[in-house]
Each structure stands twice: as structure tokens, then as C-alpha cells.
Amino acid sequence: MRFATLGLLHEANTFSPLVADQQMFNDGGVWRGAEIIEQYGGSAATLGGFLAGGEQFGVDVVPLLFAFVNPVGPITKDAFESLVGEMLSELVDQGPWDGVLLALHGAAVAEHIPDADAEIANRIRHIVGPDVPVGAVLDLHANVSRRLVNALTVTLVYHTNPHVDARERGIECTELVRRAAREEIRPEQVLIPLPLVVNIARQDTSESPMAELMAKAAEIARQPGMLTANVVEGFPYADVPHMGMSCLAIHDGDRLEATSAARELAAAVWRCRAELQAHGSSVDDALDIAEVEQRGPVVLLDVGDNIGGGAPGDSTVILAAAVQRGVRSLVQTLWDPDAVQHCLDAGIGADVQLKVGARHSYSAGSPVAVTGQIKVISDGRFEEPTATHGGFRFFDMGPSVALETTDGHTLVLTTRPVMNSSLRQLLSLGVDPNEFRVVVAKGVNSPRAAYEPIASRLVVVDTDGITAMGVERFIYNERRRPLYPFEAAAFPA
Numbered sequence: 001m002r003f004a005t006l007g008l009l010h011e012a013n014t015f016s017p018l019v020a021d022q023q024m025f026n027d028g029g030v031w032r033g034a035e036i037i038e039q040y041g042g043s044a045a046t047l048g049g050f051l052a053g054g055e056q057f058g059v060d061v062v063p064l065l066f067a068f069v070n071p072v073g074p075i076t077k078d079a080f081e082s083l084v085g086e087m088l089s090e091l092v093d094q095g096p097w098d099g100v101l102l103a104l105h106g107a108a109v110a111e112h113i114p115d116a117d118a119e120i121a122n123r124i125r126h127i128v129g130p131d132v133p134v135g136a137v138l139d140l141h142a143n144v145s146r147r148l149v150n151a152l153t154v155t156l157v158y159h160t161n162p163h164v165d166a167r168e169r170g171i172e173c174t175e176l177v178r179r180a181a182r183e184e185i186r187p188e189q190v191l192i193p194l195p196l197v198v199n200i201a202r203q204d205t206s207e208s209p210m211a212e213l214m215a216k217a218a219e220i221a222r223q224p225g226m227l228t229a230n231v232v233e234g235f236p237y238a239d240v241p242h243m244g245m246s247c248l249a250i251h252d253g254d255r256l257e258a259t260s261a262a263r264e265l266a267a268a269v270w271r272c273r274a275e276l277q278a279h280g281s282s283v284d285d286a287l288d289i290a291e292v293e294q295r296g297p298v299v300l301l302d303v304g305d306n307i308g309g310g311a312p313g314d315s316t317v318i319l320a321a322a323v324q325r326g327v328r329s330l331v332q333t334l335w336d337p338d339a340v341q342h343c344l345d346a347g348i349g350a351d352v353q354l355k356v357g358a359r360h361s362y363s364a365g366s367p368v369a370v371t372g373q374i375k376v377i378s379d380g381r382f383e384e385p386t387a388t389h390g391g392f393r394f395f396d397m398g399p400s401v402a403l404e405t406t407d408g409h410t411l412v413l414t415t416r417p418v419m420n421s422s423l424r425q426l427l428s429l430g431v432d433p434n435e436f437r438v439v440v441a442k443g444v445n446s447p448r449a450a451y452e453p454i455a456s457r458l459v460v461v462d463t464d465g466i467t468a469m470g471v472e473r474f475i476y477n478e479r480r481r482p483l484y485p486f487e488a489a490a491f492p493a
């Protein structure tokens with residue numbers, strides 16, 4: 001058996017003015033053929049799972065093209081058509097196929113196509129025809145539409161947030177597509193979109209209520225004939241009609257069974273809708289907590305500047321408050337290519353005076369004046385050997401600098417924004433987060449797998465920015481109405 005594997009991974013924050021053009025994809029990574037094996041073979045990512053599944057089940061998994069971009073705004077029409085066009089022409093040229101394995105995010109938006117994942121899946125379905133099984137693995141933040149699911153034979157979704165099971169889902173998807181190709185199973189998929197948004201701070205699948213809901217999904221998935229069942233969290237920062245939570249169940253052969261499983265799960269989610277909302281700490285309260293904690297670093301989760309959600313990673317809101325209050329012993333990253341260049345020009349060991357952070361119209365806070373010494377200069381590349389969030393292995397911040405300021409802070413200035421999902425990010429510059437009282441991590445869930453083991457506690461901080469906690473801070477034009485918590489809504493009939 002021979003399966004094609006291909007994909008495009010983009011989580012679009014439609015409140016970001018930064019578009020995902022070809023250059024952004026080139027920076028994120030566009031890999032072809034054997035390059036995909038080099039990048040992802042043995043990794044904890046979905047593609048690592050597809051490749052491992054191929055070996056495990058004796059299927060020849062042929063990688064075609066995979067494109068990744070860090071979360072930003074919508075994909076430009078040019079980039080989308082060029083990448084997807086190339087992907088599809090490879091699919092045609094190297095076919096025919098016994099199956100197709102797709103790595104998608106599920107929250108991709110293109111300038112000309114609000115449901116970009118569904119568009120990709122439908123174009124693939126059009127090429128391979130109705131009989132070749134096509135399986136996809138989606139991120140738990142997918143805004144899943146019926147149009148997407150209807151184009152796929154099996155739709156698998158991560159079970160965890162932080163996402164540590166991408167590889168496992170990739171293997172599972174390979175197995176289901178193989179069984180479908182051999183006509184051992186006949187997957188019946190039912191999706192129930194819920195008129196419900198989960199707050200970003202209630203998405204951790206190890207905490208209530210998501211932990212119980214995921215356990216319920218696992219229990220349903222173990223019932224006879226069920227192939228999988230999932231609660232999908234969705235991505236709130238996308239102003240598109242299909243934004244929101246959903247439930248998905250797949251049964252082998254019986255659509256009614258799939259429907260009742262999906263409805264049972266959806267009803268359980270719906271009962272938790274109030275608990276799925278959240279409030280965070282103010283910056284001052286968070287710094288109060290950090291100042292009295294004696295047991296080790298307090299990790300402040302800067303929700304408004306969540307790099308993994310499309311924010312720039314250059315907010316100075318917490319930093320400025322710490323400077324003003326005289327809170328010392330703080331470490332954080334800041335995306336600031338200009339400041340990096342200034343430091344590279346000055347050289348290692350130099351004393352510098354400069355302004356850092358908040359360079360963009362959509363940055364939170366204002367540039368902060370700092371004085372300090374350049375301790376380390378690096379090429380910004382690091383490798384994370386374990387599954388932290390999404391299973392990514394190789395990271396590239398571009399030229400980066402560790403700057404020790406006279407305020408007692410260490411700022412890791414980077415040329416590119418990279419999620420704070422790996423301790424190696426700081427360790428690769430000789431900065432040990434264990435040695436600080438305060439670690440500012442730009443994210444909500446993505447930093448947890450890395451930082452929970454070293455933190456005395458994590459504090460969710462309700463900061464400004466294009467990934468702020470409160471969805472009522474944003475103006476939505478395209479979302480469904482009614483949609484809870486914006487409006488009271490009814491459970492779908």
C-alpha cells in the first residue's frame with residue numbers, strides 16, 4: 001500500500017494585521033519529499049506519527065509537501081494558491097494512491113477562503129475521487145466545519161492541550177486509513193458544531209472541566225464499534241462563521257450510533273458552558289504573588305501576547321510594570337529584530353542603552369528603555385527532544401541575544417517570534433529559568449508542558465493584546481449568532 005502525506009499547518013488570528021505570505025511560510029518552513037523525513041522523522045509531531053505508522057503497519061508513506069507558518073493573520077491568496085497548487089500537482093503526478101494522510105491545523109483562514117482547511121481537503125478529495133480514504137489529524141484548536149469533515153474519511157483531533165499526542169494521533173490516523181483502504185472498516189463521521197466558545201484559560205485538558213470532558217470522550221470511544229470520539233476546543237481569535245467548539249464521533253458502519261455518541265458528548269460539553277469561561281489575574285496581582293513566593297520561579301502566563309495564538313511576542317505590559325515596581329529577577333523573551341541588530345553591532349560584553357519591545361501597531365504596551373550588558377549572542381536555533389507542545393523539534397529564533405539589565409532582568413531578544421514552549425529556548429543562550437523569581441511566558445497552554453515542572457506556580461495574567469482572554473474585547477463581524485458567551489444560545493436541535 002502507498003499513501004501520500006502532505007499538509008499545511010496554520011492557525012489564523014484574524015485580528016492580526018500580519019498576513020501569512022510566501023516569505024512567512026519560508027521562515028516557518030516549507031519542506032518537500034525527503035526534507036520532511038529529515039525534519040519530522042522520529043519527531044513527536046503528526047508527520048512523525050504518519051511516518052512511524054507507515055513503518056508499523058507496512059505502508060509506504062510518501063511525503064510530498066508540508067508547509068508551516070507561526071500563527072499570524074490570514075494566508076494571502078498568492079501563498080495559498082501557490083503552496084496548495086504545488087501540493088496538489090505532486091499528488092496528481094506521483095499518484096495513484098491507496099490513501100492520503102493530511103496534517104492540517106483546522107483553524108487556517110485564507111484571505112479569499114474563510115475555511116481554508118476544508119478547501120484543501122475538498123480539492124484533495126476532488127483529485128483522488130470518492131473511494132480513496134483520506135484521513136486528517138487536526139489541532140485541538142481547530143474550528144471544524146461540516147464541509148471539512150465531509151471531505152475526509154476519518155478526522156482525528158489531538159486529545160491534549162498542551163498538545164503532546166500529535167504523534168499518537170498520526171499513528172492512529174494511519175491505521176484507520178489503512179483499515180479503510182482494505183475495506184475492514186466503514187467510518188461514519190458525525191460532527192456537532194456547538195454555539196459555544198471556550199475561554200483560552202479553560203483549555204488545559206488536565207484541568208477541570210476539560211479533563212472530565214476528554215475522559216468522557218475516551219469512554220465513548222471505547223464503546224463497541226466506535227472508532228474515535230472528540231471534544232474539539234476551537235480557536236476563538238478567528239472571526240469566521242465556523243469558529244467555536246464542536247464534538248466529533250466516528251463509528252464503524254452505523255451513522256445512528258455515531259450521531260448518538262456525538263450528541264451525548266455535545267450535551268456534556270453544553271452543561272459545562274459556564275465553567276468553560278474564565279477570568280485571569282491583573283498584572284499587579286500577578287506580581288504581588290510572584291514577590292512573596294519563596295519556592296522558586298513563578299511563571300506569569302502573558303495571555304494577551306500568546307505567540308502560539310498569533311500575538312507578536314513583544315508585549316512589554318508585564319515588563320514595564322515590573323520595572324516600575326522594582327521587581328527584580330525576571331526573565332522573558334521579546335521579539336525585537338531592531339534591538340537584536342543594535343546588540344549585534346555593539347558586540348558581546350558591551351554595555352548598551354536601548355528601547356525594547358512593542359514595535360507594532362498590534363503590540364501591547366510601549367517600548368521600554370533599558371540599560372544593560374550583552375551576555376550571550378546566538379544563532380537562535382535550538383532543538384527540543386521531548387513532546388512539549390505540538391511535538392515540534394527544531395526551532396529557529398534567528399539571531400538572538402541575552403541581555404542583562406540594570407533592573408535585574410534578563411531579556412532574550414529574538415529576531416523571530418517563537419513560542420515559549422521549550423526550556424531549551426532559554427537554556428540554549430545559557431539562561432537558566434530556574435534561577436529567576438519571575439518567568440514571563442507568552443502563552444496560556446503552550447508553555448505549560450515545559451514550565452510546569454520548574455514553576456512554583458503558574459499565574460494566568462489577563463493582559464492586553466490580540467490574544468486577550470476576554471473575547472468581548474474584540475469586534476467580530478463574521479462569527480455565528482447567537483454564540484455563547486456573547487449571547488445566550490440554545491443547544492443545537
Ligand SMILES: [Zn+2]
Pocket residue numbers: 139140141163
Ligand atoms: Zn493548538
